[in-house]
Amino acid sequence: MHSLVVVTLFWLPLGLTQPTPPSGSKAGFHCVPRKTVPFQSENGRLFREEGVWNYSTMLLREDLGVLLLGARENIYALDINDISNMKSSVSWKVTPKQREDCRNKGKDSIECQNYIKVLHTVKDGRMYVCGTNAFQPGCDYMSYTDGQLKLENKLEDGKGKCPFDPFQRYSSIMIDEDLYSATSLNFLGSQPVVSRSSPSSIRTEFHSSWLNEPTFISMAQIPESKSSLVGDDDKVYLFFSESAVEYDSYSRLLVSRVARVCQGDLGGQRTLQKKWTSFLKARVDCPVPGSKLPYIIQDTYRWCEGEDWRTCVFYAVFTPQTDGWGMSAVCAYSVLDIGMVFSEGKYKTPVTVETSFVKWVMYNGDVPSPRPGACIDNKARSHGINRSLDLPDQTLQFIKDRPLMNQAVLPVGNRPLLTHRGAVFTRIVVHRTQDLNGTKHHIMFIGTENGSVMKAINYNEEMFIIEEVQLFRPAQPIKALSFSDTTGQLYAGSEYGAVQMPFSSCGRSVSCEDCVLARDPYCAWDKIQARCVAVSTAKADSHLVQSLVGDFSLCPATEPVKRVNSTLWLGGNLKLSCSPPSNLAEVQWQHDAQPLRPSTRHQILPDGLHILNTSASDAGHYRCVSMERSKTGAYTATVAEYRLEVGSGPEGQPRRPEAQAEELSLVMLQASVACLAIVLAVLLGWNLYKGHLPLPGPCGRARPSAGREENQGDQEEAARPTTQLVASQSGKLVTRLLEPGEANCTSNNNKCSGEVELAGSKEGETEVSVTLCSMQFIDDESES
Template sequence: MDQYSQIMFDVARDQIIIGARDTLYKMHLSKVELLEAVKWEATREKQLSCIYKGQDEGTCHNFIKILLTNGHEIFACGTNAFSPICSWRNIEDLSNVTQLLDGVAKCPYNPAASVTGILSQSSEYFFGGTTDFSSSDSLISKNINGVPLLRTKQYNSFWLNDPEFVGSFETTQFVYFLFRETAVEYLNCGKIVYSRIARVCKNDQGGHTMLRDNWTTFIKARLNCSVSGDYPFYYNEIQSAQYIPGENVVYAAFTTPANSIAGSAVCAFNMTAIDEAFNGPFKHQHDMDSAWTSHDVPHREHLECKPFRHSSLLETSRFQLMDNAVQATTLDPLHIANLERFTHIAIDVVHPHIHVIYVATEEGSIKKLTAIPHMKMACVVEIWQVTSNHRHSINNMQFLKKTNSIYATIEESLISIQADHCRRHSSKESCLNAMDPYCGWNELVDGCTTVPEGDSHHKYWKQLSLSCPVLDTPINGGKHISHLI
């Protein structure tokens, strides 16, 4: 089992918190120094009970699966030997537990489960994952003050069908969840996995009688990341995603199925396209033997978080899946990789017209891509091999603007990689041809540097209009990787 998994930045205090097996770590962001290591282990009684119920001893520990903050406290949840538990802790003293909570519907039992959680701006906790010992009950839930209030319908495949969650984010009115699941609309033809984005209203209070304790605003749509053509090639399985609030765009990494030839792609989806899908007709099946058809629903005020008559739930409760898929911002994926499987994605917005995309692969490498809007594609700028033997994959990966670095966890290690490697370019030609959005030629120091004083229009700093790198210019040096733990 993965030892180090969760990453949380506390920029205000210049620290990073890591969730691992049986332990929470706190470190300095700006220097290699361990500040605190707090043990959070399952009791021996819990471990023995877990083993007695048939679980492997290696899984009967407290694996941290949720690690969030509201600014002054952290909310952490662990599997606790298949008896999930959550805690609120003082962010300046992780050993100071202010509240312990039952972890059911907040954290999975199984450490191998794919889950997501988010603390909204109003301190409501939204969770997507499994919530039982056998991992058969998947849900999206909302908790306030530790009490589960709402959830998706239990054991209803039209709502959720064996989902694997990869992310979540909030906007002013909604919380969105990204996951892949067995496509219920395809079951008459066989079994296939599709990628989804689901949406719920933050102010959803559930139904009074119908849909009591269930969401009244839950809807979902397919995400389409495919190569265009008369017979499109689909990358059906989303693996990781990140929402960029200021740009209103979601970047996501997709792969082919595990039992097919390996292939990966990166697609972007803007919120306008997502809203268009959610404002459109629903997909509906009259009975199990019927074909799926498009169906318009007239009374849908509650789906837009507006006041509504509860009688309208009688109509809308039959519909969850949108008829139209969410289309990517480009006709084809921004980046395609054959014989590779992407596992994580992280984004840096250099400025509104240049986004840097980092994707981690199953073999432990990280690709640095530049998304150039006018080219409708992403160019490979660098590839970093961060594991020595290609056998250890990256458990988690995030980008932090303050330090301009990528942070990744690998087994029992946390590493940081500086995003810019301008100094490896010893000549002006090499520097400019690299097309690295972080680098330009500084005539004052006669070297390749980052933007001086944050001014990209500095008269002594030159950078070509970005396109894909020119590969025939030699370079020197390489990346700098710091092992923090």
């Protein structure tokens, strides 16, 4: 916490606090998905193989009709129409020796496998594939012929092309026969490099001013030589994050960057030999309101209007570098704005302060010509500089020491397109479609850390999240996103597997109003079929209703909700169900046409109303009303309606179902006790009959073995006094001693005959006298 405070204190004075949006801004701050679709198997088609993990590399080959999916030690060719249909697969496993060498270097068995990380198409139609190969990166060529994948087993060294560590971020792009890659060049991951693998290979310097503990994100080519008036070169843009060198702080501060190199760069003649002479980088800001530290870039997607590179925009997702904020954002950057920073912006330069401390400040000195970091253009050619090898050492030394630009790249509109608190964004792709009126829209599909995909759209600077669909269970971060424009399908990859989902599932909207308020350009309400359908599949003569401003008044009248009659039992608990049609709808309950306020007895839950300890006053008419706002007004509809009446028992008195249940339980308990008593009585009788238990009484003692002793025992027993209890009707017990021989008992086989006597007493009371015999025990040995 202390280090964070220190970083913040140094960050604020530099004027880098994120600006708040202007008053009345329509940006999509804190957007909430209109609908949240939980996981269902119908959400998409899943592909996975048991025991195979890390489906994180995708290459769409629409010309072959397959989606190539790279996973751990396996590559799959899947049908783009149904990825659950695997057409072919090929296995690329490490050898036992490679695995053993990897483990001897301190890596575990999970890391010491071959993770497919690079999949690109080359000119002849083959694929170039690279894997981590147990921390010995290797590459090979792969073909797909006659429906079969085949590795050519022409193994090449993959250092600088593919990461050593399977869990380290990297990026690569194939241009013609040249592979541009951003990864680590050594086993420890301590030599980050941006390189081009070609006959004229080239890379970055191993210096912190060039790359300082970077995390590489993505690469893209921009063909800036096309229709260029100045004879410019094509460029490759790289997005990454790294530890900032330009800010004074006591802890590691991350910033987002964009870098650029020229495709025709061959390095310098003496200075920067086989090193980039055009490598420049600049900070990328995504100004999220309220944030004190810069947000970190996680993924980008390049979108261009046709062949015109000037229309290209990079959509990027950002997350906070501290876990406490919990906000993700989407920002868009114009390639023209990025190019302006590199071509016209000022440079930063390191300055030594107090003999050892280096501080980066804006460079205000003379800039040599040709401009450092610039591509070779017509102006340079006019001075006899036709390639980077011809650049003067003064220009090369300048860019070697100062690759960082002073100015930051700001997003379009100087604010995020979208911010969202909740699921952390991981990936993004953008698809363009058009509505019924022919207007084109950019739809953003955003992958999240919990395995869901959000579909968002920007309507005249107003951001709207149509839905969030859960694709994976268990939840897995989405690591790859791609789509096919011809099939209208989105493909998402995760550690667990890959899922295919359509651009839109219009059938989730069950009414015209729901379909219109979804504001989904892919969908429209068909009044003839009375259902929400995909615009791309609708017939030409269909009567479709679509309003991207949410004009629900265009919908035909709908039937009212059917009332549900229910019984109210006094003193019980009752729940009335009511699920709002969307996350944006506000729900209100009415009781007898009056708003119902939440209380201790009336709890308004997200899915209904809970009435506790019901009383007669709770009877009546209940309505659940939802209200959802759109650009044309507020749509109000009755979602559920109930009529509650107090229930009555057999005698006309209100009785709770709980009371009936209690009575039933009591009857069952009594029946159980009676059954148990009968069983015990039977067991007791059986034991008495068999003589296993003694009977009470003075004669119950075993007979002596000798006849004389038996007579003597009988006389002694007869001489013993017995006890008599006398009970009156008043409940009093009277105890009296009986004279010897008065009790009618015999000692034959320990059987005793007790005596009960009813006798009258004074004042009309009746006495009950019970003669208790002395307890005697059977001597089994004596009787034998």
